[in-house]
Amino acid sequence: MNKSFGHTWTIPILLGISSLAGLLSALVGDGSWDALSWLTLSIPLIVIGRFVIKPTGSKKGRV
Numbered sequence: 001m002n003k004s005f006g007h008t009w010t011i012p013i014l015l016g017i018s019s020l021a022g023l024l025s026a027l028v029g030d031g032s033w034d035a036l037s038w039l040t041l042s043i044p045l046i047v048i049g050r051f052v053i054k055p056t057g058s059k060k061g062r063v
Contacts, residue, residue, distance in 0.1 A: 015047060018044060022038075025037040
């Protein structure tokens with residue numbers, strides 16, 4: 001199947017932006033900035049955990 005660029009890269013780009021925002025907010029200040037950094041840096045970890053616990057797609061034909 002031929003997928004478009006946007007279909008393939010939308011989620012990874014959003015996760016990258018979330019990580020960048022979290023890292024920048026951790027450098028900027030304390031208090032609410034720390035809470036924002038924890039929140040934004042936890043999003044990629046939650047997504048990873050979701051796919052580790054319940055993978056998608058079929059395993060048929062994988063090498």
